[in-house]
Amino acid sequence: MYLLNQPDLIHEVLVTQVDKIEKPEPLKWIFRSSFGNGLFFSEGEFWRRQRKLAQPAFHHKRLQLYAEGMTRRAHQLLATWSDGQLRDIRKDMSATTLKVVVDALFQSSVEDDTDRIYQALHELGDILEQQGIANPLLALVPDWAPLPLMRRKRRASGALDAIVYRFIQEHRAANTDSGDLLSMLMLAEDEDGQRMSDRQLHDEVMTIFIAGHETTALTLTWAFALLAQSPAVEQKLHAELDAVLNGRVPTMADLASLPYAEMVIKETLRLYPISWLILRQATADLQVGPYRVPKGHQIWISPYTMHRHPHYFDTPEVFQPERFGPEGDRDLESRPPKFAYMPFGGGPRICIGNAFALMEARLVLATIAQRYRLVFDPGSKIQLRVGNLLGFQNGASMRVLSRS
Ligand code: HEM
Numbered sequence: 001m002y003l004l005n006q007p008d009l010i011h012e013v014l015v016t017q018v019d020k021i022e023k024p025e026p027l028k029w030i031f032r033s034s035f036g037n038g039l040f041f042s043e044g045e046f047w048r049r050q051r052k053l054a055q056p057a058f059h060h061k062r063l064q065l066y067a068e069g070m071t072r073r074a075h076q077l078l079a080t081w082s083d084g085q086l087r088d089i090r091k092d093m094s095a096t097t098l099k100v101v102v103d104a105l106f107q108s109s110v111e112d113d114t115d116r117i118y119q120a121l122h123e124l125g126d127i128l129e130q131q132g133i134a135n136p137l138l139a140l141v142p143d144w145a146p147l148p149l150m151r152r153k154r155r156a157s158g159a160l161d162a163i164v165y166r167f168i169q170e171h172r173a174a175n176t177d178s179g180d181l182l183s184m185l186m187l188a189e190d191e192d193g194q195r196m197s198d199r200q201l202h203d204e205v206m207t208i209f210i211a212g213h214e215t216t217a218l219t220l221t222w223a224f225a226l227l228a229q230s231p232a233v234e235q236k237l238h239a240e241l242d243a244v245l246n247g248r249v250p251t252m253a254d255l256a257s258l259p260y261a262e263m264v265i266k267e268t269l270r271l272y273p274i275s276w277l278i279l280r281q282a283t284a285d286l287q288v289g290p291y292r293v294p295k296g297h298q299i300w301i302s303p304y305t306m307h308r309h310p311h312y313f314d315t316p317e318v319f320q321p322e323r324f325g326p327e328g329d330r331d332l333e334s335r336p337p338k339f340a341y342m343p344f345g346g347g348p349r350i351c352i353g354n355a356f357a358l359m360e361a362r363l364v365l366a367t368i369a370q371r372y373r374l375v376f377d378p379g380s381k382i383q384l385r386v387g388n389l390l391g392f393q394n395g396a397s398m399r400v401l402s403r404s
Contacts, residue, residue, distance in 0.1 A: 001298040002291065005305050007312070007339035009289045013299055014278075014339070014347035017286055024281040024298055026139050030131045033143045034124055034157045036199065038207030039352060049190055051352070054204060057184040058352050063359055065179050067252035069103040070360050074367035075249070081372065083402040089224055089374060090396040093217035093364075094122075100360055101213045105205060106167050107180030113163050120163075121209055123156040129387045164205050168198050181208065208353070215274045216357045218389055220364055221396050222272040223264060224374045225382055226319045228398065233321060234373070237264055238403070241370045250366040252359065258366060263321035265361045269343035271319060273303035274389045278345055303342050304390070312340040374398045 004010050013021060028041045035041065039050055056062070077096050081087065095118060102114050127149060131138040143150055143157075167182060177183045185204055189195055196204070227234045240260040250258070278301040286293040293299060308316040314323065344351035351357070368374075376382075376398060383393035 001300060002288075002293055003300045003302065003305075004288065005302070005309065006289070007306070007337045009291075010301050010306070010339040010342070010346070012288050013280060013286070013301070014345070014349070017288070018347050018349075020282060020284045020286055021280040021299065022283050024279050027279055030128060030139045034128070034153070034160075035206045035210060036203030038203035040207045040211055050196075050200070050204070051348075053188040053190060053196065054185060054352060056188065057181045058356060060355065062179075062181075062184065063356055064252055066100070066104040066356070067359060067363060070100050070363040071249050071251070071367050073099045073103070074364045078368065078371060081400050084399065086377070086397060086399050088395040089398045090217065090221045090392050093220045094118075094214060096364065097213040097217040097220070097360065098209075100216075100364075101208060103180075104356075105181045105208060106171075107178050107183075116159060117163060117209070120156045120159040121213075123152060124160070125210070125214065127153045127156070160206065160209070161202065164202050165198065167205075168201050172198075211351075212353050212356070214389060216360050218274045218391055219265065219268055219272070219357070219361050221392070222274075222390075223268040223361070223365055224368075224398065225376075225396060226268055226271065227264070227369070228373075228375050230319050233264065233319065234369075236260055237369055238373075241366055245366065245370060247370070250363055250370075252363075254366070255359065255362055258362065259325070260321065261362050261366050261369075262358070263324040265358060265365065266324045266343075267319060267321040270307045270313070270323075270341060271317075272390050273307055273343040275343070275345070275351075276304040276386070276390050277302050303345075306340060306342065309340065312337070371403055373401045373403055375401060 004013060022043050023041060032041050037046065039047065039054060042050055073096050076099075077092055098118050098121070099114055102117060130149065131141070138149075141147065141150060143153060168186070171178075171182050171186055174183075177187055182201070182205060185196060185201055187195070227237065237260055240258060244254060244257045248254075255262070280299040280301070282293045282295050282297050282299065285295050288299075307313065310316050314320075339346055344354040344357075380397060382396050385391045385393045
């Protein structure tokens, strides 16, 4: 296994020699049984076709349609908060971002389903975590194995499948572009006029569920945890929000006037790039800079280690959103080279939802931070939990204090 921790070598693998790498087989085994051949785990010509079909659904113009849902869901969350309450912020963020992604996918009234989706998805996430990086041997256990863990996996997957296929049938019956991601994916045609099958739509929806909600939820949770420990940054963010929004609900149009909120999110993703490990396998012998990587060997790229490299980032352990401002990093003559900062990966397989995630994170952050400060009780702290994503050991318990 080779860990690359140098931007030019990473560029070499993710861009220049991308046709000689794939995602590692064991990773595909674990996830494919639940998420099928969706964008995240498909390869080659099939992946290329799917990416082309799906790309327009994430276009800037489409994202506008989802912005209102993002702030509405954040407001709904705030309606359940009261001044001085102790909350598990990770859970709150997770429920909110799941609702956002369910709205964006189906654009229909799915309140009951959202709860069921949340439960099944988290159950599945839990099992995949056990089968993932933490315990690679479990990855070899087939889904049909008569084990309690696998029984739970089948049950959770089955519950999600039933809901997703029902939505697909309803969308097929309507056969119009109702503005949501599913109808866009359903109506997209390739050069030969072919559309996605039900199975493929299912796989893409499941992929968006899993790739598109916990990542943003954890980013927001880390942002609040970092803000709670950095009063000067928090004050600067509040000053920007108060000056620009003056109590108004933020919209997509406001984002251009909230540069500091963007810097806070980018800096959060530098210190805690939720997808901390990008895994690949060489499908041919590779020469990467001075290193030879034989066919079949794994290549690991970690945004986490790259983002904390002192050669590219001044005081890399410090939460300092200003490094993403016009002045940039003080230690650098120019901005960090590409691939020194890559929370969304890079090359052709860069996260398709990156603009969606950045918009959502900023809108939800702005909506909440406008009204509340989130603080840790004396003596309480959070602990990093390294699994498939960068999470928290025991949730993220924080006290919410009204700013008004
Ligand atoms: C802060 C939030 C997010 C982070 C940090 C993140 C990170 C990443 C990374 C690093 C990759 C590349 C993985 C690799 O190369 O192996 C990726 C791929 C992907 N992400 Fe995200 N993501 C986020 C949010 C989202 C959202 C909101 C969606 C959808 C709504 C999404 C959908 C996807 C999909 C479908 C892929 C696979 C793309 C492909 O291979 O063509 N992600 N993400």
